Amino acid sequence: ARNEDRMNKTYEEFKTNGFELTACSGDVSKYKDCVKIIEHTISTYGKIDILINNAGISAEGTLEETKPDVFKQIMEVNFLGSVYMTRAALPYIKQTRGSILFVGxxxxxxxxxxxxxxxxxxxxxxxxxxxxxxxVHGTGIHIGIAYVGFTENDPEKTYFDNNGHIKALPDREKIKQVSVKKTVLQLMRMIEKRKYKSAFTPLGKLNAILNRISPYIVHNILLRVYRKNRN
Structure with a gap:
């Protein structure tokens, strides 16, 4: 959840439907908060089997137009947030030979x-x-990364513009989106099969294959898309 009120609301919804769970708020861009979340989980359940690094925020803007602070904030949440959570959880996941999945x-x-x-x-x-x-080779831990495509977003989801202002995510009605349920099932399947890398959606798989075979072709396709959107 993106704020404590929504986290508590989600917690109550799951609890009402008979799920056993716990909740702990924190900012993944702060290592001490990540440690707090992991310690809360251990004190509640005694172990950690799976860590899914899913926290993230989007940002729009060219490198030249984007303020340096925006790069810093995006890297702190999207990259360091996953690194911090993984580092805090790793000793416990070694004990269970569990899974760490990064949502790319x-x-x-x-x-x-x-x-x-x-x-x-x-x-x-x-x-x-x-x-x-x-x-972690030889420890029995599964490490994976999922390359997720356009997924149905929460109507309240936001992103950073090039000046660091938080804005509502634009409507994606014209873009084919995958349901949250389908995306979650794909993530769980990766964990179940202990897969290393997986690109979701047919277009995503094509992108991954083409980028290996001929990144020049992918560059030209995406260059045309960029120019079209800028005009």
Missing amino acids: SLAGIHGLGNYSAYCSSKMALTAVVESLRKE
Whole structure:
């Protein structure tokens, strides 16, 4: 949840439907908050089997137009937030030989024009996943990253513009979106099968394959999209 009130509301909804759960608020861009969340989980359940790094925020703007502070904020939430949570949880997940899944984005496969900060933060996740996978080899821990496409968003979801102002996310009615339920099921399937990398949606899979075979083609396609949107 993006604020404590909504977190508590979600908590009550799940509890009403018979789920056993706990809730703890925190800012993933602050390491001490990540430690607090993990310690709360351990004190409640005694162990951690799965960590899904899903916290994130989008940002729009070219590198030249975007204020440096926006890059800093995006990296702190999207990249360092996942790193901090993983570092805090890692000793406990080693004990259970569990799973750590990073929720990336198709924007992290090949950079998009006008989304420099966001793409950088999502692409950085791939690097840390590749490194971490080697570092925990032999421990029984599953490390994975999901390249998620356009997913139905909460109507109240926001993003940063190039000046760092928070704005409501534009309507995506013209873009084919995947339901939250389907995306969640795909994430759970990755954990169940202990998959390393997976690009969601047919377009996402095509993007990943083409980017390996001929990144030049992907560059030209996305360049045309960027120019069209800028005009």
